[in-house]
Amino acid sequence: MKNEVIVKSSAAVRAMPIGAGKGTSCSVLIGPGEAPNFALRKFVMEPGGGMPRHTNKVEHEQYILKGGAEVGIGGETYQVKEGDVVFIPEGVPHWYKADGEAGFEFLCIVPNKPDTIEILDTGC
Amino acid sequence: MKNEVIVKSSAAVRAMPIGAGKGTSCSVLIGPGEAPNFALRKFVMEPGGGMPRHTNKVEHEQYILKGGAEVGIGGETYQVKEGDVVFIPEGVPHWYKADGEAGFEFLCIVPNKPDTIEILDTGC
Numbered sequence: 001m002k003n004e005v006i007v008k009s010s011a012a013v014r015a016m017p018i019g020a021g022k023g024t025s026c027s028v029l030i031g032p033g034e035a036p037n038f039a040l041r042k043f044v045m046e047p048g049g050g051m052p053r054h055t056n057k058v059e060h061e062q063y064i065l066k067g068g069a070e071v072g073i074g075g076e077t078y079q080v081k082e083g084d085v086v087f088i089p090e091g092v093p094h095w096y097k098a099d100g101e102a103g104f105e106f107l108c109i110v111p112n113k114p115d116t117i118e119i120l121d122t123g124c
Numbered sequence: 125m126k127n128e129v130i131v132k133s134s135a136a137v138r139a140m141p142i143g144a145g146k147g148t149s150c151s152v153l154i155g156p157g158e159a160p161n162f163a164l165r166k167f168v169m170e171p172g173g174g175m176p177r178h179t180n181k182v183e184h185e186q187y188i189l190k191g192g193a194e195v196g197i198g199g200e201t202y203q204v205k206e207g208d209v210v211f212i213p214e215g216v217p218h219w220y221k222a223d224g225e226a227g228f229e230f231l232c233i234v235p236n237k238p239d240t241i242e243i244l245d246t247g248c
Binding site: 080086107 | 127128129130131132133134135137153154158159160161162164183185187189195197198200202204207208209210211212213216231233235
Protein backbone atom coordinates (compact mmCIF):
# COMPACT_ATOMS: atom_id res chain seq x y z
CA MET A 1 0.00 0.00 0.00
CA LYS A 2 1.69 3.17 -1.24
CA ASN A 3 0.06 5.77 1.08
CA GLU A 4 1.41 8.65 -1.03
CA VAL A 5 -0.20 11.99 -1.88
CA ILE A 6 -2.54 11.83 -4.91
CA VAL A 7 -3.89 14.80 -6.88
CA LYS A 8 -5.45 13.94 -10.24
CA SER A 9 -8.47 14.42 -12.48
CA SER A 10 -11.12 11.72 -12.23
CA ALA A 11 -11.54 12.08 -16.01
CA ALA A 12 -8.00 10.69 -16.46
CA VAL A 13 -8.91 7.41 -14.73
CA ARG A 14 -9.88 4.58 -17.06
CA ALA A 15 -13.51 3.46 -16.76
CA MET A 16 -14.02 -0.31 -16.80
CA PRO A 17 -17.34 -1.85 -17.87
CA ILE A 18 -19.20 -3.79 -15.17
CA GLY A 19 -20.09 -7.16 -16.65
CA ALA A 20 -23.04 -7.77 -14.35
CA GLY A 21 -24.56 -4.39 -15.24
CA LYS A 22 -26.13 -2.77 -18.29
CA GLY A 23 -24.41 0.33 -19.68
CA THR A 24 -22.49 0.64 -16.43
CA SER A 25 -18.81 1.45 -15.91
CA CYS A 26 -16.60 2.01 -12.88
CA SER A 27 -13.47 4.11 -12.37
CA VAL A 28 -11.35 3.36 -9.31
CA LEU A 29 -10.30 6.87 -8.27
CA ILE A 30 -8.40 5.84 -5.12
CA GLY A 31 -7.81 2.10 -4.94
CA PRO A 32 -7.07 -0.32 -2.09
CA GLY A 33 -3.39 -0.29 -3.09
CA GLU A 34 -3.21 3.47 -2.65
CA ALA A 35 -4.94 4.19 0.65
CA PRO A 36 -5.14 2.25 3.92
CA ASN A 37 -8.83 1.98 4.81
CA PHE A 38 -11.30 2.52 1.96
CA ALA A 39 -11.59 2.88 -1.81
CA LEU A 40 -13.24 5.73 -3.77
CA ARG A 41 -14.92 4.69 -7.01
CA LYS A 42 -17.05 6.53 -9.57
CA PHE A 43 -19.86 4.74 -11.38
CA VAL A 44 -21.43 5.96 -14.62
CA MET A 45 -24.67 4.44 -15.89
CA GLU A 46 -25.88 5.35 -19.38
CA PRO A 47 -29.52 6.43 -19.76
CA GLY A 48 -31.61 3.32 -19.10
CA GLY A 49 -28.60 1.39 -17.78
CA GLY A 50 -28.27 -0.09 -14.32
CA MET A 51 -27.43 -3.03 -12.13
CA PRO A 52 -29.68 -5.99 -11.28
CA ARG A 53 -30.64 -6.80 -7.69
CA HIS A 54 -27.54 -7.99 -5.85
CA THR A 55 -25.75 -8.07 -2.54
CA ASN A 56 -22.21 -7.14 -1.53
CA LYS A 57 -20.24 -8.27 1.49
CA VAL A 58 -19.26 -4.63 2.19
CA GLU A 59 -21.28 -1.50 2.86
CA HIS A 60 -21.62 1.37 0.34
CA GLU A 61 -21.50 5.09 1.07
CA GLN A 62 -22.63 6.98 -2.04
CA TYR A 63 -22.98 10.56 -3.28
CA ILE A 64 -24.95 11.34 -6.45
CA LEU A 65 -22.95 13.57 -8.82
CA LYS A 66 -25.22 13.83 -11.89
CA GLY A 67 -28.53 12.65 -13.29
CA GLY A 68 -30.80 10.37 -11.34
CA ALA A 69 -31.97 6.83 -10.84
CA GLU A 70 -34.49 4.55 -9.29
CA VAL A 71 -32.66 2.64 -6.57
CA GLY A 72 -34.05 -0.37 -4.75
CA ILE A 73 -32.63 -1.06 -1.29
CA GLY A 74 -34.07 -3.86 0.81
CA GLY A 75 -37.82 -3.75 0.18
CA GLU A 76 -37.97 -0.04 -0.68
CA THR A 77 -37.58 1.91 -3.93
CA TYR A 78 -36.15 5.43 -3.92
CA GLN A 79 -35.76 8.19 -6.52
CA VAL A 80 -32.35 9.78 -6.14
CA LYS A 81 -30.76 12.81 -7.82
CA GLU A 82 -27.70 15.06 -7.73
CA GLY A 83 -26.63 15.91 -4.19
CA ASP A 84 -28.36 12.95 -2.59
CA VAL A 85 -26.55 10.64 -0.18
CA VAL A 86 -27.13 6.89 0.13
CA PHE A 87 -25.91 4.36 2.67
CA ILE A 88 -26.41 0.67 1.92
CA PRO A 89 -25.37 -1.61 4.81
CA GLU A 90 -23.41 -4.75 3.94
CA GLY A 91 -25.51 -7.66 2.74
CA VAL A 92 -28.65 -5.62 1.93
CA PRO A 93 -30.02 -6.42 -1.56
CA HIS A 94 -30.00 -3.42 -3.92
CA TRP A 95 -30.39 -2.49 -7.60
CA TYR A 96 -30.15 0.58 -9.85
CA LYS A 97 -32.08 1.79 -12.89
CA ALA A 98 -30.61 4.98 -14.35
CA ASP A 99 -32.82 7.81 -15.57
CA GLY A 100 -33.77 7.28 -19.23
CA GLU A 101 -32.58 10.71 -20.31
CA ALA A 102 -29.96 12.04 -17.90
CA GLY A 103 -28.24 8.79 -16.94
CA PHE A 104 -26.67 8.45 -13.50
CA GLU A 105 -23.25 9.21 -12.02
CA PHE A 106 -22.30 8.59 -8.42
CA LEU A 107 -19.38 8.06 -6.09
CA CYS A 108 -19.33 4.80 -4.12
CA ILE A 109 -16.94 4.32 -1.23
CA VAL A 110 -16.23 0.84 0.15
CA PRO A 111 -13.90 -0.45 2.86
CA ASN A 112 -10.69 -2.24 1.84
CA LYS A 113 -12.14 -5.66 2.66
CA PRO A 114 -12.83 -8.73 0.49
CA ASP A 115 -16.10 -8.37 -1.43
CA THR A 116 -18.20 -10.57 -3.67
CA ILE A 117 -21.23 -9.56 -5.74
CA GLU A 118 -24.10 -12.02 -5.57
CA ILE A 119 -26.69 -11.43 -8.31
CA LEU A 120 -30.14 -12.23 -6.96
CA ASP A 121 -32.25 -11.85 -10.12
CA THR A 122 -30.69 -13.84 -12.92
CA GLY A 123 -33.58 -13.25 -15.31
CA CYS A 124 -33.86 -16.93 -16.17
CA MET B 125 -23.80 2.37 15.43
CA LYS B 126 -27.14 2.16 13.65
CA ASN B 127 -26.08 0.57 10.32
CA GLU B 128 -29.46 1.34 8.72
CA VAL B 129 -30.29 2.36 5.15
CA ILE B 130 -29.95 6.11 4.53
CA VAL B 131 -31.33 8.03 1.54
CA LYS B 132 -31.40 11.81 1.92
CA SER B 133 -30.49 15.12 0.33
CA SER B 134 -27.13 16.55 1.36
CA ALA B 135 -28.83 19.98 1.29
CA ALA B 136 -30.97 18.87 4.24
CA VAL B 137 -27.92 18.30 6.44
CA ARG B 138 -26.99 21.19 8.72
CA ALA B 139 -23.65 22.84 7.88
CA MET B 140 -21.50 23.67 10.91
CA PRO B 141 -18.84 26.39 10.78
CA ILE B 142 -15.23 25.22 11.24
CA GLY B 143 -13.69 27.43 13.92
CA ALA B 144 -10.13 26.93 12.73
CA GLY B 145 -11.06 27.93 9.18
CA LYS B 146 -12.15 31.10 7.38
CA GLY B 147 -15.58 31.03 5.69
CA THR B 148 -15.54 27.23 5.96
CA SER B 149 -18.38 24.92 6.97
CA CYS B 150 -18.80 21.15 7.20
CA SER B 151 -21.87 18.91 6.81
CA VAL B 152 -21.58 15.36 8.13
CA LEU B 153 -23.53 13.44 5.47
CA ILE B 154 -22.91 9.96 6.91
CA GLY B 155 -21.47 10.07 10.41
CA PRO B 156 -19.48 7.62 12.53
CA GLY B 157 -22.67 6.70 14.40
CA GLU B 158 -24.39 5.70 11.17
CA ALA B 159 -21.86 3.54 9.32
CA PRO B 160 -19.20 1.10 10.53
CA ASN B 161 -15.94 2.12 8.87
CA PHE B 162 -15.76 5.68 7.53
CA ALA B 163 -17.56 9.04 7.53
CA LEU B 164 -18.64 11.10 4.50
CA ARG B 165 -18.48 14.85 4.98
CA LYS B 166 -19.03 17.83 2.67
CA PHE B 167 -16.98 21.00 3.08
CA VAL B 168 -17.98 24.37 1.64
CA MET B 169 -15.50 27.26 1.55
CA GLU B 170 -16.72 30.71 0.58
CA PRO B 171 -14.74 32.63 -2.07
CA GLY B 172 -11.42 33.50 -0.46
CA GLY B 173 -12.07 31.21 2.52
CA GLY B 174 -9.93 28.28 3.55
CA MET B 175 -8.07 26.41 6.24
CA PRO B 176 -4.61 27.18 7.61
CA ARG B 177 -1.79 24.65 7.42
CA HIS B 178 -2.60 21.75 9.73
CA THR B 179 -2.29 18.04 10.27
CA ASN B 180 -4.85 15.33 11.05
CA LYS B 181 -4.29 11.94 12.62
CA VAL B 182 -6.39 10.34 9.86
CA GLU B 183 -6.09 10.25 6.08
CA HIS B 184 -8.42 12.18 3.73
CA GLU B 185 -9.92 10.95 0.48
CA GLN B 186 -11.49 13.90 -1.34
CA TYR B 187 -13.54 14.62 -4.46
CA ILE B 188 -14.00 18.19 -5.70
CA LEU B 189 -17.66 18.98 -6.38
CA LYS B 190 -17.63 22.68 -7.34
CA GLY B 191 -15.31 25.63 -7.76
CA GLY B 192 -11.61 25.38 -7.12
CA ALA B 193 -8.82 26.00 -4.67
CA GLU B 194 -5.13 26.20 -4.09
CA VAL B 195 -4.26 23.25 -1.87
CA GLY B 196 -0.93 22.77 -0.15
CA ILE B 197 0.04 19.20 0.72
CA GLY B 198 3.43 18.48 2.21
CA GLY B 199 5.85 20.78 0.39
CA GLU B 200 3.77 21.07 -2.83
CA THR B 201 0.99 23.41 -3.94
CA TYR B 202 -1.74 22.21 -6.30
CA GLN B 203 -4.60 23.89 -8.20
CA VAL B 204 -7.68 21.68 -7.98
CA LYS B 205 -11.10 21.94 -9.63
CA GLU B 206 -14.39 20.07 -10.11
CA GLY B 207 -13.86 16.37 -10.76
CA ASP B 208 -10.39 16.23 -9.21
CA VAL B 209 -9.46 13.62 -6.63
CA VAL B 210 -7.11 14.18 -3.68
CA PHE B 211 -5.56 11.76 -1.21
CA ILE B 212 -3.80 13.20 1.84
CA PRO B 213 -2.09 10.53 3.97
CA GLU B 214 -2.44 10.80 7.74
CA GLY B 215 -0.10 13.27 9.40
CA VAL B 216 0.84 15.17 6.22
CA PRO B 217 0.53 18.97 6.66
CA HIS B 218 -2.05 20.57 4.35
CA TRP B 219 -3.98 23.82 3.79
CA TYR B 220 -6.71 25.20 1.52
CA LYS B 221 -7.34 28.59 -0.09
CA ALA B 222 -10.66 28.68 -1.98
CA ASP B 223 -10.96 30.38 -5.37
CA GLY B 224 -11.77 34.07 -4.91
CA GLU B 225 -14.82 33.96 -7.19
CA ALA B 226 -16.20 30.41 -7.36
CA GLY B 227 -15.46 29.22 -3.82
CA PHE B 228 -14.78 25.56 -3.19
CA GLU B 229 -16.93 22.53 -2.37
CA PHE B 230 -15.59 19.03 -1.81
CA LEU B 231 -16.35 15.71 -0.21
CA CYS B 232 -13.89 14.45 2.40
CA ILE B 233 -14.01 10.88 3.63
CA VAL B 234 -12.22 9.85 6.81
CA PRO B 235 -11.99 6.58 8.75
CA ASN B 236 -13.99 6.20 11.96
CA LYS B 237 -10.90 6.68 14.14
CA PRO B 238 -9.99 9.33 16.72
CA ASP B 239 -8.69 12.51 15.06
CA THR B 240 -7.18 15.77 16.22
CA ILE B 241 -6.43 18.87 14.14
CA GLU B 242 -3.08 20.46 14.87
CA ILE B 243 -2.77 23.97 13.41
CA LEU B 244 0.80 24.59 12.28
CA ASP B 245 0.61 28.28 11.30
CA THR B 246 -0.95 30.26 14.12
CA GLY B 247 -0.33 33.63 12.49
CA CYS B 248 1.27 35.08 15.60
